[in-house]
Amino acid sequence: MSKAKKTAVTPTREENFPEWYQQVIKASDMAENSPVRGCMVIKPWGYGIWESIQRDLDRRIKETGHENCYFPLFIPLSFLEKEAAHVEGFAKEMAVVTHHRLVAEDGKLVPSGKLEEPLVVRPTSETIIGDAFARWIQSYRDLPMLVNQWANVVRWEMRPRIFLRTAEFLWQEGHTAHATAEEAMEETLRMLEVYRVMSEEVLAMPVIVGEKPAHERFPGADKTYSIEAMMQDGKALQAGTSHFLGQHFSKAQNIRYQTAQGGEEFCFTTSWGVSTRLIGGVIMSHADDNGLRVPPRIAPKQIVFVPITRADGDEALIDEFLAPVVKELSAQSFGGERLRVHVDRRPLAPPEKRWEWVKKGAPIICEVGPRDVAGGTIAMIRRDGELKGQITPKDEFVARAASILADIQNSLFTQAKTMLESRTVTVKTKDEFLSVFSGDTTFGRKFVRAKWCGDADTLAMLDELSVTVRNVPFDQDGAPGTCVLSGRPATQEVIFAKSY
Amino acid sequence: MSKAKKTAVTPTREENFPEWYQQVIKASDMAENSPVRGCMVIKPWGYGIWESIQRDLDRRIKETGHENCYFPLFIPLSFLEKEAAHVEGFAKEMAVVTHHRLVAEDGKLVPSGKLEEPLVVRPTSETIIGDAFARWIQSYRDLPMLVNQWANVVRWEMRPRIFLRTAEFLWQEGHTAHATAEEAMEETLRMLEVYRVMSEEVLAMPVIVGEKPAHERFPGADKTYSIEAMMQDGKALQAGTSHFLGQHFSKAQNIRYQTAQGGEEFCFTTSWGVSTRLIGGVIMSHADDNGLRVPPRIAPKQIVFVPITRADGDEALIDEFLAPVVKELSAQSFGGERLRVHVDRRPLAPPEKRWEWVKKGAPIICEVGPRDVAGGTIAMIRRDGELKGQITPKDEFVARAASILADIQNSLFTQAKTMLESRTVTVKTKDEFLSVFSGDTTFGRKFVRAKWCGDADTLAMLDELSVTVRNVPFDQDGAPGTCVLSGRPATQEVIFAKSY
Numbered sequence A, B: 001m002s003k004a005k006k007t008a009v010t011p012t013r014e015e016n017f018p019e020w021y022q023q024v025i026k027a028s029d030m031a032e033n034s035p036v037r038g039c040m041v042i043k044p045w046g047y048g049i050w051e052s053i054q055r056d057l058d059r060r061i062k063e064t065g066h067e068n069c070y071f072p073l074f075i076p077l078s079f080l081e082k083e084a085a086h087v088e089g090f091a092k093e094m095a096v097v098t099h100h101r102l103v104a105e106d107g108k109l110v111p112s113g114k115l116e117e118p119l120v121v122r123p124t125s126e127t128i129i130g131d132a133f134a135r136w137i138q139s140y141r142d143l144p145m146l147v148n149q150w151a152n153v154v155r156w157e158m159r160p161r162i163f164l165r166t167a168e169f170l171w172q173e174g175h176t177a178h179a180t181a182e183e184a185m186e187e188t189l190r191m192l193e194v195y196r197v198m199s200e201e202v203l204a205m206p207v208i209v210g211e212k213p214a215h216e217r218f219p220g221a222d223k224t225y226s227i228e229a230m231m232q233d234g235k236a237l238q239a240g241t242s243h244f245l246g247q248h249f250s251k252a253q254n255i256r257y258q259t260a261q262g263g264e265e266f267c268f269t270t271s272w273g274v275s276t277r278l279i280g281g282v283i284m285s286h287a288d289d290n291g292l293r294v295p296p297r298i299a300p301k302q303i304v305f306v307p308i309t310r311a312d313g314d315e316a317l318i319d320e321f322l323a324p325v326v327k328e329l330s331a332q333s334f335g336g337e338r339l340r341v342h343v344d345r346r347p348l349a350p351p352e353k354r355w356e357w358v359k360k361g362a363p364i365i366c367e368v369g370p371r372d373v374a375g376g377t378i379a380m381i382r383r384d385g386e387l388k389g390q391i392t393p394k395d396e397f398v399a400r401a402a403s404i405l406a407d408i409q410n411s412l413f414t415q416a417k418t419m420l421e422s423r424t425v426t427v428k429t430k431d432e433f434l435s436v437f438s439g440d441t442t443f444g445r446k447f448v449r450a451k452w453c454g455d456a457d458t459l460a461m462l463d464e465l466s467v468t469v470r471n472v473p474f475d476q477d478g479a480p481g482t483c484v485l486s487g488r489p490a491t492q493e494v495i496f497a498k499s500y
């Protein structure tokens, strides 16, 4: 491929990061906006990535003892009214079903059959699942109750952004009930750790693990924890959250159990979720100016062969050459799954096909022409490196393919980790703080790690800069110090960042 | 277990089939009605069965060249208005979203933020996917377009019935576009055959494959095909449908392609789907008066061990005995998947646990006590046979487990097949026809196979009997004959039945 600076995606990340993001999604054909405001259509390449994430995470959720269920899409208004504090956080923007019928009137369809009680399309399922828990849990023997569901949820969005903030999105939501606060807290942190491992090992997306400050808690939660990732524009993405809900929901919903001693107690509950937002995180972590780069663990196709056919008969020749290669590769494993190998036989020009796979970010793209067949080689392009075919003996490629995928997985993680570390700065003074977050720093934007007092008056300063406290990382030095914003004594270090 | 006639489920099938159905669902803890009218909560055992069905069918859908996508939950009213005939079939009962906000007023929440255009919660996705197809398909090179989605859909139901007819249900819907009518018809029949194989081989549910009569077609379809199963009460269950939509939707939605010759043509489209209704079919095909019997291919747990502990130390002893057994079993495969083996260590009385697994219908339940450990045996209960433990040397059990599961799968299929065949009667006269469908025949109800003219006036007769034409089976003798209802000449044989 040419050494010219021309990129497959315009604009580049440096030129206009938000527009680059949209163009990568288009170039990789992952998804598109739908005619329904704020809702997206997830296309095969995007949905394939989601299926990989689901498969991996579902296994981890089951290995930690949870069972999948399915709860209704609709929530009666009365359920939300019961949960006043909860509503406060979500009530603003929800899809409300008010009618159950359409009738034709003057060639138009109009809603009819008004519901006695309006129904809300679930924005999250604490209330409807809590209602079931109140019925299902009688005794300490029923605890812990550990359920998960994969579902769509709807939160009306005023400024939708594909994958990052859509009216409808797909997610999993875990909901659990426990006899003691200790067990519920263990569960909360266990699932946060599951998210960290999945994010780092599978999405190759390093994260900062910590507790959200009080004002950023999930409505109704006693404590909210998050994993936060750094996007290439230096903004933070909250990639997953886990909530310790204390007895707040169990008291509102009457989730009680009889103890071994015969007494009656309210349960302690948790909830935790990740969504299709993770795909937005993968894009902004790993894509470059030539399109997406998919971490091999979640690539729908990991190795793509593009036959280079010029003359009649080339196709049959190359097919014959590739058949045993594909067979041997497909029998190998990487990350606990069989290799996903694909031969692109579409009747398109080979360079067109190659560029398509570059833009989609298939981890390994192999071109094979008649000369390769004669020489027993393939021309291998690693999507994490220069986009130039490396002539490789086919037997060597077959022998090394799984370890090359592992190497690509590592290199994407290392690149992202290096970025996160090199662009997280520790500052001591407010002036330093302001200089990091002011000016046009689009592509050089940073995270600030600094002491913070947590007082309310500092929030206004942050608001003005459009900066937020991402979380209080678990690793703390614990040394007394001074709040970078107020100058007051402060011990805890937090991550400040602009964010999605 | 005792030989008394007492059954785990009351009433029995003969006593009250509809109530028995509800009680089996309760006894097996598969699902329950939710506080949201017509919506169900699918519990782990029911959802696990659905996950098995999904895993199997998803593989078949992908092997036939389809890719999974995800389309919006909401459909703008204008999309339905475009599709007048389509609306006619669905317009009656749909969930309509009219507002996108809730506000608190006098302690109540009231809908606010009226939408300019109401949105309908998808009852099916032809219109929203057709809209995408119109954008995605430009040239013959884009064809065939083969997509599928796994999703929830909502059809307001006046008489909901868990799994069979619920306001919200889960399903897959395939949607495809083709250059020619022939290719679209091939696709329609290919997916019908996929459903037949899945139903018979995986759900152990024999079906009659055929075309729906014109008046039972999907709104907008040129032809609708179905698989029909017989439930134990002799009623038919439409278990899956596949539609040849001709150019009806492509013309309404402008789905056109440029031909190789440069002309422009409308595509031919298809759609096909199966839903959580299949679980209702599994229950009414295989459950007995002691609860569910799950075909091994879809059982979330296929082999369940119940330790019989009486004295202290028994538990450790049995665990030690079982560890290598579970390990060896879990390494074996059945139906292309690893055996799903479970040891039930809950602190409950062993007979209680055994009965729970009988009611859930785990295919093999093994009791293991200290005497078994000493003798190297297990007491195996096959759920398809008498509920009596057969003492079996553990090595023999390990060696034969996969083939026993295959045998149970076959025996459930054979029982259902025998019922379908023995209770499908051929009749020649209207009197015979009436005698089959009149009187109180609840548990002896039958299918009638007979010639039918297809004329409109026969439908009123059927209505009066609450009998429907299920389908026109593919296997026909083609001999001229007489319509069983009208006495007019008729060549086609059809299946008449009461139905769900």
Ligand SMILES: [Zn+2]
Pocket: A083, A084, A085, A086, A219, A220, A248, A249, A252
């Ligand atoms: Zn609350």
Ligand SMILES: [Zn+2]
Pocket: B083, B084, B085, B086, B220, B248, B249, B252
């Ligand atoms: Zn139409």
